[in-house]
Amino acid sequence: MEYILETKDLTVSFGGHVAVNGVTTGFPKNQLKSIIGPNGAGKTTFFNLLSGQLKPTKGEVWFKGIDITHRSPDARTRLGIGRSFQITNVFPNLTVLENVRLAVQSQAGIHYQLLFHFKKYRKLEERAHQILEKVMLDHKSDFLAKNLTHGEKRKLEIAMLLALDSEVLLLDEPTAGMSLEEVPAIIEVIRGLKQENRTIILIEHKVEMVLDLSDSLMVLFNGQLLAEGSPDEILRNERVQEAYLGGLHDAS
Amino acid sequence: MIRKLTAPPIWYGIIAAILLILPLVNDSRSTLILMTQIFIFAVFAMSYDLLLGYTGIISFGHAMFFGLGAYTVGIWMNRQDESLFSLLMAILVTVILCALLGYVLGVVTLRLKSHFYAMLTLAVAGLFQVGAEKWRSLTMGNDGFTFSIPEWLMDRQLFYYIAFFFMVGGFLLLRRFTLSPLGRILQAIRENEQRAESLGYRVLHYKVISNIVAGIVAGLAGLMYGLALRFVNTGVFGVDITLDGLLMTIIGGVGTLVGSIIGAALIQIAHDWLTDLAQVHWLFERWIILFGIIYILAVRFFPQGIVGSIQRLADRWKERKM
Ligand SMILES: Nc1ncnc2c1ncn2[C@@H]1O[C@H](COP(=O)(O)OP(=O)(O)O)[C@@H](O)[C@H]1O
Ligand SMILES: [Mg+2]
Numbered sequence: 001m002e003y004i005l006e007t008k009d010l011t012v013s014f015g016g017h018v019a020v021n022g023v024t025t026g027f028p029k030n031q032l033k034s035i036i037g038p039n040g041a042g043k044t045t046f047f048n049l050l051s052g053q054l055k056p057t058k059g060e061v062w063f064k065g066i067d068i069t070h071r072s073p074d075a076r077t078r079l080g081i082g083r084s085f086q087i088t089n090v091f092p093n094l095t096v097l098e099n100v101r102l103a104v105q106s107q108a109g110i111h112y113q114l115l116f117h118f119k120k121y122r123k124l125e126e127r128a129h130q131i132l133e134k135v136m137l138d139h140k141s142d143f144l145a146k147n148l149t150h151g152e153k154r155k156l157e158i159a160m161l162l163a164l165d166s167e168v169l170l171l172d173e174p175t176a177g178m179s180l181e182e183v184p185a186i187i188e189v190i191r192g193l194k195q196e197n198r199t200i201i202l203i204e205h206k207v208e209m210v211l212d213l214s215d216s217l218m219v220l221f222n223g224q225l226l227a228e229g230s231p232d233e234i235l236r237n238e239r240v241q242e243a244y245l246g247g248l249h250d251a252s
Numbered sequence: 253m254i255r256k257l258t259a260p261p262i263w264y265g266i267i268a269a270i271l272l273i274l275p276l277v278n279d280s281r282s283t284l285i286l287m288t289q290i291f292i293f294a295v296f297a298m299s300y301d302l303l304l305g306y307t308g309i310i311s312f313g314h315a316m317f318f319g320l321g322a323y324t325v326g327i328w329m330n331r332q333d334e335s336l337f338s339l340l341m342a343i344l345v346t347v348i349l350c351a352l353l354g355y356v357l358g359v360v361t362l363r364l365k366s367h368f369y370a371m372l373t374l375a376v377a378g379l380f381q382v383g384a385e386k387w388r389s390l391t392m393g394n395d396g397f398t399f400s401i402p403e404w405l406m407d408r409q410l411f412y413y414i415a416f417f418f419m420v421g422g423f424l425l426l427r428r429f430t431l432s433p434l435g436r437i438l439q440a441i442r443e444n445e446q447r448a449e450s451l452g453y454r455v456l457h458y459k460v461i462s463n464i465v466a467g468i469v470a471g472l473a474g475l476m477y478g479l480a481l482r483f484v485n486t487g488v489f490g491v492d493i494t495l496d497g498l499l500m501t502i503i504g505g506v507g508t509l510v511g512s513i514i515g516a517a518l519i520q521i522a523h524d525w526l527t528d529l530a531q532v533h534w535l536f537e538r539w540i541i542l543f544g545i546i547y548i549l550a551v552r553f554f555p556q557g558i559v560g561s562i563q564r565l566a567d568r569w570k571e572r573k574m
Binding site: 051053072073074077078083085089090091092093094098101102103105106107110111112113114115116117118119121160164 | 428429431432436443447450451454461
């Protein structure tokens with residue numbers, strides 16, 4: 001199988017605590033692979049290693065055949081790995097539109113232009129509006145990001161990721177904290193992305209939600225890769241049953 | 253903060269017209285000098301605002317650029333003849349030196365956490381001050397020196413206009429800079445550095461660019477200051493210059509260039525006024541004490557400054573209408 005993104009023996013520890021422990025796995029091109037596991041399993045930490053926010057204590061990250069273990073987060077974004085954050089991470093005192101426009105601007109490669117007025121780049125703004133429409137946030141485009149509700153901030157977070165238009169998308173619990181009626185629309189956005197032939201890596205705490213969306217799943221438990229495979233295989237896997245799915249109902 | 257100032261351009265026009273007419277109706281020496289100082293410090297404060305208000309960089313040593321500009325023009329005019337050409341060369345040298353200093357300082361120290369950076373800038377500015385004191389052959393030490401400038405520049409009224417257009421030019425350039433795509437990235441960095449990084453922006457590059465631009469502008473303000481006084485001493489590297497810039501920016505409203513201009517006017521007028529009051533009571537001479545009090549009050553009760561608060565009121569009003 002051809003992997004666009006791979007990890008080899010990826011490990012990181014904080015003091016004595018090993019948060020991600022020897023994870024070797026790969027993410028097939030143009031597929032959606034979900035990462036599941038209980039709270040504190042190391043899912044977000046694993047993302048931080050993929051996107052460069054954290055440097056591993058051991059192991060490697062490879063993207064399209066190059067070792068990117070020591071590349072900075074911004075370099076990885078420019079290579080084509082975009083991510084969204086579980087804990088909302090936006091520009092609070094900028095408008096919703098500007099938050100997204102900045103992502104569009106980065107994607108368009110306009111990094112060091114200091115002579116023209118930013119409004120000259122009408123296309124960027126139009127594109128930002130389109131993306132906001134997609135996540136149903138366009139009516140709030142003039143609001144400061146900090147004045148959004150929690151669920152709206154989550155949508156903005158996703159909009160910023162979409163704006164990056166990257167080959168690989170890392171989504172960290174995109175629907176966490178959204179109200180129930182908002183969730184299906186976001187799932188549809190993700191399904192739409194899948195049809196655009198992109199590689200998507202999706203962290204989700206609630207397994208039922210991603211089963212029919214995922215081409216494959218991997219289960220993290222105590223920082224270790226417990227199992228991976230197709231949704232069916234994961235459901236039938238005994239170790240997963242014991243460690244995670246069995247306790248699912250009281251855990252979530 | 254992202255919203256543009258709500259004041260209609262007509263206001264800018266009226267104020268500019270008043271300032272243009274002022275020297276014709278009131279040509280008292282002290283007024284012209286005060287206004288000239290306001291214009292020059294407004295540019296210095298705007299350059300500080302670029303760092304603090306737009307990029308989120310706290311510097312306690314911004315006077316190093318100001319002093320570098322003042323000393324450059326002084327030393328240059330002293331060693332060369334006092335022609336326009338020498339002056340233009342002094343400007344060029346100031347720009348080059350400040351750009352270099354901004355670059356080196358930025359690359360070496362802007363990786364640091366912000367409070368370390370603030371401390372380091374304080375130390376570097378202190379080094380410049382000590383250097384200016386010790387390198388007597390070049391700087392005449394602590395007492396400083398006077399120097400000559402082109403004859404026509406000594407006309408107070410003409411210099412008033414030059415300083416005025418210096419401020420207007422500085423404002424327009426910095427405004428364009430902050431509204432450019434790159435300027436927008438600076439604001440993103442101020443808001444959330446890590447997020448700007450994960451959008452693919454090389455944060456350090458932008459901080460260094462901001463530092464260089466702020467450094468050049470502050471250096472030119474220092475050069476104008478030197479020209480206005482025709483005298484320079486180690487005070488131009490002093491902490492109080494930086495603190496003045498800081499206070500002007502905060503009182504006027506960080507992240508609003510206009511605020512820096514208003515802040516500069518208020519602080520300079522207060523300075524002037526307190527110097528007069530010093531004859532009444534010695535306490536008024538202790539500018540630094542009053543600075544501390546104003547600073548605490550401003551940060552406590554008025555964190556967005558004058559322009560920031562006005563903008564917020566206007567925003568609220570607009571939202572209520574919606
Ligand atoms: N920067 C950090 N410093 C110390 N411990 C951390 C850090 N980041 C995560 N951890 C720890 O690593 C473990 C995994 O956390 P996380 O990756 O957030 O889990 P998940 O996303 O699966 O819920 C937790 O025990 C957490 O406390
Ligand atoms: Mg998590």
